[in-house]
Amino acid sequence: AQSVTQLDSQVPVFEEAPVELRCNYSSSVSVYLFWYVQYPNQGLQLLLKYLSGSTLVKGINGFEAEFNKSQTSFHLRKPSVHISDTAEYFCAVSDRGGGFKTIFGAGTRLFVKA
Amino acid sequence: GAVVSQHPSWVICKSGTSVKIECRSLDFQATTMFWYRQFPKQSLMLMATSNEGSKATYEQGVEKDKFLINHASLTLSTLTVTSAHPEDSSFYICSARRPEGEGGWYEQYFGPGTRLTVT
Numbered sequence: 484a485q486s487v488t489q490l491d492s493q494v495p496v497f498e499e500a501p502v503e504l505r506c507n508y509s510s511s512v513s514v515y516l517f518w519y520v521q522y523p524n525q526g527l528q529l530l531l532k533y534l535s536g537s538t539l540v541k542g543i544n545g546f547e548a549e550f551n552k553s554q555t556s557f558h559l560r561k562p563s564v565h566i567s568d569t570a571e572y573f574c575a576v577s578d579r580g581g582g583f584k585t586i587f588g589a590g591t592r593l594f595v596k597a
Numbered sequence: 598g599a600v601v602s603q604h605p606s607w608v609i610c611k612s613g614t615s616v617k618i619e620c621r622s623l624d625f626q627a628t629t630m631f632w633y634r635q636f637p638k639q640s641l642m643l644m645a646t647s648n649e650g651s652k653a654t655y656e657q658g659v660e661k662d663k664f665l666i667n668h669a670s671l672t673l674s675t676l677t678v679t680s681a682h683p684e685d686s687s688f689y690i691c692s693a694r695r696p697e698g699e700g701g702w703y704e705q706y707f708g709p710g711t712r713l714t715v716t
Contacts, residue, residue, distance in 0.1 A: 515703055526601075526690055526707035527641075534703060573640060577703070583629070583694065585705060587641045 485510040485576050489588035497596050498566055504559040504591045506574030516557040517575040517585075518548055527573065533557060544568070569595045599625050599701070601693050603708035610681055610715055618676045618711045620691030626671035627693035631705065632664075635688040647674050681715040688712050 490505040508514065515534050519527040531542025538550040548559045557574060574588040600623040610616045620630055628649050633641040647653040647668035655661050663685075665677040674693075678685055692705040 519707075524688075524710070524712070526603075526709045527692075528707070529704060532704065577705075583703070584643065584646065585631070586643070589640045590638075592638075 485512075485514065485578060485584075485586045487574050487576050487586050487588035489574055489591050491591050492589065493592045493594065495594045495596060496564055499563045501562050502560065502564050502568075502593065504572050504574075504593065506557045506559065506588060508555050508557065508574070508576045510555075510576060510578065513579045515577045515579060516548075516550060517577070518542065518546070518557070518559050519573045519575060519587075520544075521571045521573065521590075530559070530572075564593070564595045566595050566597060568593060599693075599695070599704075599706040601627075601691065601706045601708040603689075603691055603711050605711060606709060607712040608714070610713070612682055612715055613680055615677055615679045616681055616713060618678075618689055618691075618713070620674045620676070620693070620708050622672045622693040622706070625693075625695055625706075627674075628671065628696045629694045630668055630674040631692045631694075632666060632674070632676050633690045633692070635690060635710075637688075641690060644676075678713065681713070683715045686713055686715045 486509050488507045496502045517532045518530040533550045541547045546561050571590045573590050577585040602621045604619045630647050632644045635641050644659045645653045645655045647666045649668050653666035668674040690710045692707045695702040
């Protein structure tokens with residue numbers, strides 16, 4: 484069974500400051516890792532994904548994440564945030580077999596202040 | 598791109614009635630679709646996985662007879678909430694996946710969600 488833990492429920496940060504949203508996972512099988520963003524009353528939009536290869540993955544809107552297998556982490560970072568980055572961010576893990584079930588973390592609310 | 602639509606975007610129904618939510622993949626064929634439920638300020642909870650032409654696989658704790666899922670074609674899955682009650686009020690989101698082996702098959706494409714309010 485898989486699980487995903489997002490360590491921070493809310494992250495307030497000032498505009499143009501860097502931010503890191505933390506995600507840890509556990510799984511008994513190999514997984515794919517994802518970060519999604521959700522704006523109010525909308526579906527989810529994929530920010531980035533880790534499938535294999537380089538552990539540093541870059542996504543849209545200037546976000547990047549690093550896969551750390553030994554620490555089972557997949558933290559999301561952005562060097563300089565904008566007001567428009569205010570949203571809910573979800574870390575997710577999908578098993579590589581067995582139906583590709585995806586489990587989501589509880590979410591982190593990023594609030595960018597002017 | 599890969600676009601997934603949901604209809605309706607919001608619906609209000611009376612307690613005891615049934616409501617159907619449609620999920621369509623507009624520009625690709627989706628052999629697998631997923632249905633999620635999201636409570637306010639909470640994460641997405643997987644309700645069921647549906648594969649075209651076969652019965653849906655429900656997650657533990659999800660009532661099969663209450664949440665009827667039909668995946669009749671490669672582009673359409675429906676979720677019917679039967680005999681709805683106020684506690685069924687929630688945001689329902691579907692996602693779709695391309696057939697395994699196709700480009701981008703590992704990615705889920707999400708619909709915009711349906712807000713259900715049961716009065």
